[in-house]
Amino acid sequence: MLKGIGASEGIGIGRVMIIKEQSLEYTPKEVTDIEAELERFRGSVDKFCDNTMAQADAIRQSTGEKEAEILLGHIAIIRDPFMGGEIENLIKANQCAESAVEQICKMFIDMFSATGDDLTMQRAADVKDIRDGLLSILLGVEEVKISDAPAGTVLVCKELTPSMTAGIKKENIVGIITETGSKTSHSAILARALEIPAALSVPNAVAQLSSGEQVIVDGDNGEVITAPDQAQIDEYTAKREAFLRERRELENYRGKATANADGTEYELFCNIGTPKDAVKADDADGEGVGLFRTEFLFMDRSSLPTEDEQFDAYKQASLILKGKPLIIRTLDIGGDKEIPYLGLEKEENPFMGFRAIRYCLKNRDMFKSQIKAILRASAFGDIRIMFPLITAVEELREGKALVEEAKADLKASGIDFDENIQVGVMTETAASGVIADLLAEEADFFSIGTNDLTGYTMAADRGNSDVEYLYSPFQPSVLRMIRRIITCARNKGIPVGMCGEAAANPAMIPLLISFGLTEFSVSAPSVLKVRKNIAKWTKAEADAVTEKVMGFTTEKEITDYLNTVI
Amino acid sequence: MVSKKVTLVNAQGFHMRPASVFAQAMAKYTSSVTIKFNGNDYNAKSLLNIIAACIKCGSEIELVCDGPDENEALAEAAQMIESGLGE
CATH class of the missing domain: 3.20.20.60 (Phosphoenolpyruvate-binding domains)
Structure with a gap:
């Protein structure tokens, strides 16, 4: 059994799909044709915004407006005149677009992380996501397609980024396991919004699990049960059904007055x-x-x-x-x-x-x-x-x-x-x-x-x-x-x-x-x-x-x- | 140069959406718009700068506008913040 933080309630039983991070390595080089490099950078921003817009549409359908807004926030960040301006200044100083993007993003990631404020630190995760998105485009790396995951998939990754979440089809993904993240991180918020059970901050999950193996994710206590036997599967299937039934029932009480069966209010x-x-x-x-x-x-x-x-x-x-x-x-x-x-x-x-x-x-x-x-x-x-x-x-x-x-x-x-x-x-x-x-x-x-x-x-x-x-x-x-x-x-x-x-x-x-x-x-x-x-x-x-x-x-x-x- | 002190009233403080809406609104002015908070200056036309300032609900900030349309910029900036930035 692996143990992490329970970040989205419920039980998920399914087969592992490992989402490996793509290598975004490059060799920084000095550019001489500054105009062309600026064009390459601006082109990557446009493409990033187009992709993100499409992802936001998808997530709006699957999850909701609030979650789509996280992604639209990425567009606001990359279109921020200060950020774009600083990146372009580095390119004008003969740096390649990759290296300019990386440095300026790092500056903001460090700045946000240093505040010690939960919400602001989450913005650091956004900037990381933007950096990876831009680098993927600049380097021509294909992004992983989570949308192709078959029914009954438990996603396993280092970090669940908002752009990855956009590809999630709610009906196919039964659980999420990540190596990082807290109860208040984006991953957790998105998992809860999608109502997918999630165990976050499970140490070495990617190395310890392999694609195709069956696991049980307990999103209440953050436990991941590997190689479950039939008794465990039966036990957790029953738990899962009870949980789903109760969740449906409880939601009926949202927005209602608190009253006993006679109508006396409390x-x-x-x-x-x-x-x-x-x-x-x-x-x-x-x-x-x-x-x-x-x-x-x-x-x-x-x-x-x-x-x-x-x-x-x-x-x-x-x-x-x-x-x-x-x-x-x-x-x-x-x-x-x-x-x-x-x-x-x-x-x-x-x-x-x-x-x-x-x-x-x-x-x-x-x-x-x-x-x-x-x-x-x-x-x-x-x-x-x-x-x-x-x-x-x-x-x-x-x-x-x-x-x-x-x-x-x-x-x-x-x-x-x-x-x-x-x-x-x-x-x-x-x-x-x-x-x-x-x-x-x-x-x-x-x-x-x-x-x-x-x-x-x-x-x-x-x-x-x-x-x-x-x-x-x-x-x-x-x-x-x-x-x-x-x-x-x-x-x-x-x-x-x-x-x-x-x-x-x-x-x-x-x-x-x-x-x-x-x-x-x-x-x-x-x-x-x-x-x-x-x-x-x-x-x-x-x-x-x-x-x-x-x-x-x-x-x-x-x-x-x-x-x-x- | 004109300035005004205002108190942030929206619950989540100056975060993603409010900061984004605010920075966009300020971008249309020629004047510079600066937020003074905790002894630092932040460029109010940059969403990222506003977020880095980490301004919470209930905090008092000073808005400083400088340029040809400074009065209009200050009026809109103050009005937006006092009305809770659309939240």
Whole structure:
């Protein structure tokens, strides 16, 4: 078995076709007839554009407009006056067209690669593709014809370039294996758009596989099974069918409201860790963001981020969401999340120590700059503030007082913000569950963080294999805690969400519907699944299941029973 | 020479499509069009230069136009960026 990165979901079973790279070697020579060489270069550009245009047409038919645009981008790049001008300048200095193209392309490839920015680095792949295309034309090398691949082909190549993708006939290609590429590379995006399972970054795939041999590509985990036996083929064929069936079903839920079988609507949000993740939330059909973790702004650096830096990040996420709600959780450091420059002392028991809201309230300048940044961003969308690890009403009061101070500062400086910004509590400690009635009096909303709530209620660390068996959100104690939090919120008429992993668990969903949760916040890939699972239940059915569950005395009885009803 | 500070509002920042549309629109002016960002100057008529600048959503940039039609160039450039570059 070979192992790479799963970049496009699904299972592909077929025969290998190796796409070898053509040699694009040449001997640089000095040219004397500069006019003729310029003509040769311009001719190659024209031909490149014609080819690319034809490929874009093909890909528009097979895949879609968005993917065709990647190729049309190649034309825009090669027609860029700066690029063409620089290449022609080198030719005018007696260099041959091949060498001029190679040098200028290399300059841009290096420049883009050096930015360290994902999207910009992908442009480096575009320039490489253009360079190879132009060199092939200049050297008269025939490009490989992927369009001739027979049905049931698994493409194996070093790198899947957009121009290669253009030749792919969706009905014939069942899998893709490459030696390079990440989940966000063009190869991955195109493979997903074509709905072809893909394993990328499989080391030495070209050398290890040979044309014609049978393989199974598992696009979920990036595994490539070589020489599969009949049992494996049967197993994966069944998996493949189940996957395709589920994909078809899930797509029916895209663009629909999130509602249970009675038509009661819920908010279905996403959890994100960076502003860029907001794009994923949006693409996944999330209706907003229920948890924006802000730790990324503080990690992997040597000093605190400025208010402006934070403002930029929050505003960026908000603009991407185009007015959909964005719940920003204030800094949750300490515990397992270490930030060296804060100089936090090593603690005996960090999870019960100086972390999250406790640290922030003792470091008011830092906390206030974060709150001001969030407030400023609130002028650009529906932003809400959430405090983590609340265990006592005073913490919420102090936090809210700081929000009021920050508002007064901004007002004095004439800076816009949302006057009515909501301030909520992440209920994730046993204490917050027990005093949920008191907190609900003063909070604008609750969001249940089930990961920590389970850990703190059970006093069990899920990373410790000796006590891990205790760590379950289906423990009667945790379920009672969740029910209490939701009930207290509903009694006060405030919204209550769940942003822990349990919110996406099909077995938890009927309980949450029955308890009266109003918002689910899950990882982007879970959005459609959760919408589908919510739609399955009427309130009456969910109540019946919940009544039974709350009557059991052990976690095992509860999960055994729930497994029979989902 | 005229200049104006503007904030980029389209979600993906100055990337392939927005940069391409913008560079094309600027190409028709005789004046030079420069983007000042993070202490560097980028030729706004070159898609590749704009991409290399790696400008993200929410960033403030300064547009500088210099030449006979500088006012028209600056007006269109600012309007395009403020309206989200067609995204």
